Amino acid sequence: MRMGTDTVLMTARDDERLAVLAKALGHPARLKILMLLARTPGCIGGDIVEAVGLAQSTVSEHLRILKAAGVIEGQIDPPRICYALAPGALAPLAALIETLDAAASDTACCVTPDQD
Secondary structure, X not given: OEEOOOOEEOXXXXXXXXXXXXXXXXXXXXXXXXXXXXXOOOEEHHHHHHHHOXXXXXXXXXXXXXXXXXXXXXXXXXXXXXXXXXXXXXXXHHHHHHXXXXXXXXXXXXXXXXXX
């Protein structure tokens, strides 16, 4: 994928990857988990359950979704699993958002009717 403020060339695979990332971020509990991991890297699963305030099985499912999307990594240290944000995992999504934001600020392509 090559992205810049004036060019976006994406393959179907890039589209799918970005959709998976966006979907993984599409739940408030998963956002809460990511913010927790940003503040406390190397968080233990049990600590995440306590901080999020949801059932262990629910948190485990959210962690599974985030891990499958490549947003977080889990390192097994029996009997615990230590979670952290995956370095650079959100960079493609951030680049797409930057590109879309730059395109949205360019009003030369369309005229928006005045709303009185």
